[in-house]
Amino acid sequence: xxxxxxxxxxxxxxxxxxxxxxxxxxxxxxxxxxxxxxxxxxxxxxxxxxxxxxxxxxxxxxxxxxxxxxxxxxxxxxxxxxxxxxxxxxxxxxxxxxxxxxxxxxxxxxxxxxxxxxxxxxxxxxxxxxxxxxxxxxxxxxxxxxxxxxxxxxxxxxxxxxxxxxxxxxxxxxxxxxxxxxxxxxxxxxxxxxxxxxxxxxxxxxxxxxxxxxxxxxxxxxxxxxxxxxxxxxxxxxxxxxxxxxxxxxxxxxxxxxxxxxxxxxxxxxxxxxxxxxxxxxxxxxxxxxxxxxxxxxxxxxxxxxxxxxxxxxxxxxxxxxxxxxxxxxxxxxxxxxxxxxxxxxxxxxxxxxxxxxxxxxxxxxxxxxxxxxxxxxxxxxxxxxxxxxxxxxxxxxxxxxxxxxxxxxxxxxxxxxxxxxxxxxxxxxxxxxxxxxxxxxxxxxxxxxxxxxxxxxxxxxxxxxxxxxxxxxxxxxxxxxxxxxxxxxxxxxxxxxxxxxxxxxxxxxxxxxxxxxxxxxxxxxxxxxxxxxxxxxxxxxxxxxxxxxxxxxxxxxxxxxxxxxxxxxxxxxxxxxxxxxxxxxxxxxxxxxxxxxxxxxxxxxxxxxxxxxxxxxxxxx
Numbered sequence: 001x002x003x004x005x006x007x008x009x010x011x012x013x014x015x016x017x018x019x020x021x022x023x024x025x026x027x028x029x030x031x032x033x034x035x036x037x038x039x040x041x042x043x044x045x046x047x048x049x050x051x052x053x054x055x056x057x058x059x060x061x062x063x064x065x066x067x068x069x070x071x072x073x074x075x076x077x078x079x080x081x082x083x084x085x086x087x088x089x090x091x092x093x094x095x096x097x098x099x100x101x102x103x104x105x106x107x108x109x110x111x112x113x114x115x116x117x118x119x120x121x122x123x124x125x126x127x128x129x130x131x132x133x134x135x136x137x138x139x140x141x142x143x144x145x146x147x148x149x150x151x152x153x154x155x156x157x158x159x160x161x162x163x164x165x166x167x168x169x170x171x172x173x174x175x176x177x178x179x180x181x182x183x184x185x186x187x188x189x190x191x192x193x194x195x196x197x198x199x200x201x202x203x204x205x206x207x208x209x210x211x212x213x214x215x216x217x218x219x220x221x222x223x224x225x226x227x228x229x230x231x232x233x234x235x236x237x238x239x240x241x242x243x244x245x246x247x248x249x250x251x252x253x254x255x256x257x258x259x260x261x262x263x264x265x266x267x268x269x270x271x272x273x274x275x276x277x278x279x280x281x282x283x284x285x286x287x288x289x290x291x292x293x294x295x296x297x298x299x300x301x302x303x304x305x306x307x308x309x310x311x312x313x314x315x316x317x318x319x320x321x322x323x324x325x326x327x328x329x330x331x332x333x334x335x336x337x338x339x340x341x342x343x344x345x346x347x348x349x350x351x352x353x354x355x356x357x358x359x360x361x362x363x364x365x366x367x368x369x370x371x372x373x374x375x376x377x378x379x380x381x382x383x384x385x386x387x388x389x390x391x392x393x394x395x396x397x398x399x400x401x402x403x404x405x406x407x408x409x410x411x412x413x414x415x416x417x418x419x420x421x422x423x424x425x426x427x428x429x430x431x432x433x434x435x436x437x438x439x440x441x442x443x444x445x446x447x448x449x450x451x452x453x454x455x456x457x458x459x460x461x462x463x464x465x466x467x468x469x470x471x472x473x474x475x476x477x478x479x480x481x482x483x484x485x486x487x488x489x490x491x492x493x494x495x496x497x498x499x500x501x502x503x504x505x506x507x508x509x510x511x512x513x514x515x516x517x518x519x520x521x522x523x524x525x526x527x528x529x530x531x532x533x534x535x536x537x538x539x540x541x542x543x544x545x546x547x548x549x550x551x552x553x554x555x556x557x558x559x560x561x562x563x564x565x566x567x568x569x570x571x572x573x574x575x576x577x578x579x580x581x582x583x584x585x586x587x588x589x590x591x592x593x594x595x596x597x598x599x600x601x602x603x604x605x606x607x608x609x610x611x612x613x614x615x616x617x618x619x620x621x622x
Contacts, residue, residue: 020048020049021047026041027090027094027471029524031087031089041093043090045420046089046093047226047444048176049094050090054070057071072244072268076265079261079265082262085262087596099274099275100277122153125137125157126148127145127148127155128147130154134436139207141203142457144202144203146162146200148198148200148201149200149201152194152195153194154191154192154193155168155191156190157210158188158190158203158205159201161184161199162202164381165183166197166382167179167195167196167381168182169195170189176209179195179354179355190205195353196381245265248262248265249261253341259594260589262595264588264589267598273574275606276570276613277573279385280566280573280616283300284563286616288559291558292548292555293546293549294533294546295545295546296398296545296546305566307510307511309511310512311463311464311510312467313468313522314466315469315470315472315515317483317532317553318447318450318478319445319515322514324358324443324445325366326442326445327420327425327440328340328344328439328441329439329447331410331438339592340432340438342367343392343394344359345359345364346371346390346394349371349374350377351379353385383400384396384398385397392433396428396429396430398429399414399429402436407431407435413439416439417429424475425441425493426443427439450553452554453553453557454483455483456554460560462511462560463486463600465488466482467499467512467522468487472490492518496519502526512529512530513529514532520542521543529544531544531548533551546559565619566616569613572612573612577605
C-alpha cells in the first residue's frame, strides 16, 4: 500500500495538470468522433484520471475503511465501463480529477518557520574561565557559566547581567518597539540583540529551557493542535454511497434495466458537489490577492468566515513600529521648544541608538532644518549621550544621566515627564550647560488607517481585541484611540497563546494578526493567522495562514467580508448541485436519462457552479 501511495503522489500537481490537459483533448475527440482511432478516445481519460481515483478509493477502504467521494465515483466508473458507456466514465473521471486538482492547489503549504527560529539561536558563545575568554558551541553552555556579550551580538542563553551597561532589542521575544536599557542585576533573554555596550552575564536558563527554544516548542505545539476542515463532499460521502447503491439496486430490481441503474450511479457522482467548495475558494483567493493578501492555506478563508474575535498585536501591526517625537517641552523661559529640539537633535545626530536616530530624523522632517553640528560626542550605554552643540555642553538621556552631573529635576518638571510616561511614551531629558532644559517624549505612531479599519471590523460583526507585549499604560492609550474595548498588555508569546486558547475553549474562533517573531506561536495557534508581510518577520509569515503583502491594514475588513461571502457562494453551489442531482436521479429512475446524458447534465451543473464561483473574483461590498 505504501508503494501505491508513493506512485499516486509522483509528479504532484504538475502531473495532474498534464493528465487533465491530455484527457480534455481526448474527451472532445470522443464526443464528436473527430479522429478515427482503433479504440474509443474516452479510454485515455479513463486511464489517466480514472485509475488514480480507483486506487485512492481502494487504499482508503483497505487501510482505514474510509468511505470518501472517490468510492462512489469508482463504482460509477466501473459500472459505466462494464455496460460500454465509455464517454460517461471518462467524463466523470475528468470532472472529479479537475475538482481534486483545484482542491490541491488551494491547500498546498509552505513551512520553514521553525527552521528560521532555530537560526536565531547563536551557534557559539564567549565563555569566561579564570578571566580568559574562550569561544564554545552554544549547546555546551551550562547553568552558572559566565559569558561575555559584545555589541551587535545575539544573546545565547537566558541570564542575569553581572557587569556592564547596554541597550537590548527584545522585539524578537516581547514585541516591544523600543530598546530596553539594561545594567547590573537585570535579566536578559536568549534571541534578543545586544545593541551597544558589552557586558558579562551569568547563564540561568540554557538549552531547551531558554526563551528561544521555548518559542520553538510553542510554535510546534500550536501547529499540532490546529484542527483541519474536512471536505464537504467527503463528509457526506458515506451517506451518498449508501443511498446511490441502494437506489441503483432497487431500480435494477424493479425495472430489470441495468442501464437505468448505471445512470443513477453516474448522476449520483458528486461532481458539482466536489467543485462547489474549491472553485469558490480559488476565486476568493484570487480576489484576496488583488487586495494585497497572499493566502497560504487553502481552508483559511473557510475558517475566517466563522471567526468571532480578531486579536491584534500592537507594534508594527496597528502602529508603524518606529518611534517618533510626539512632544517637546522646554523648562527654561529663555529657551524655546524649537531651540531645545535643536540642541537634542544635534547631540543625538551621531547616535546609533534607535531613539537618538528618531530624534534627529524627526527634527529634519518637522522643523525642516539641518541638524546643528556637534563635537565631543560621547555615547553612554544605558544612559544616553553627551556632546558640545553651539558651544554648549548638552546631555540627552535618562534622569540618572543628569544626576551624574549633579543636575536634579524640580518636582513640577518630574510631574510633566511622568504624565507622558503614563501615556506609554518614552521620555528623554535634556540638559544644556549646568541645568535641566526640558524633555522630549517619543512614542510609536499609529497607522493612519488604523482607527477606520477597527471601526469597519466591528461593522463586519467581529470583535477586535488588543494583545501586546507593551506596558499597560501604552496599551490602554492606544486602545482608547482605536476604540478597542478589550486589552491585554505585557503579553509574552505564551500569554498570547493562552488568551487565544481561552477564547477558543469558550467556543469563540479567533483570528490573530501580528508581525513579529514573538507573534509566531499565537499566529499558529489561532483559528486563522494573518501576518504583516512587509514589515513582518519571515518567521511570523511562515507561521500564518494569510500574509498581508503590502501591510495595508485597511483591507482587513474586506477580507473578513469576502470570507463570509465565499461561504454563502459555497452553500449556494451545494444547494444547486444537490437539487440538480435529485432531479437527475428521478429522471434516471424513470428512464428519461441514459448514462451519456446523465454525464452531460453533470457537465452543465459543474459549469454553472464554476460560473457562480467566478463572480467572487471581482466581488467587493458596496
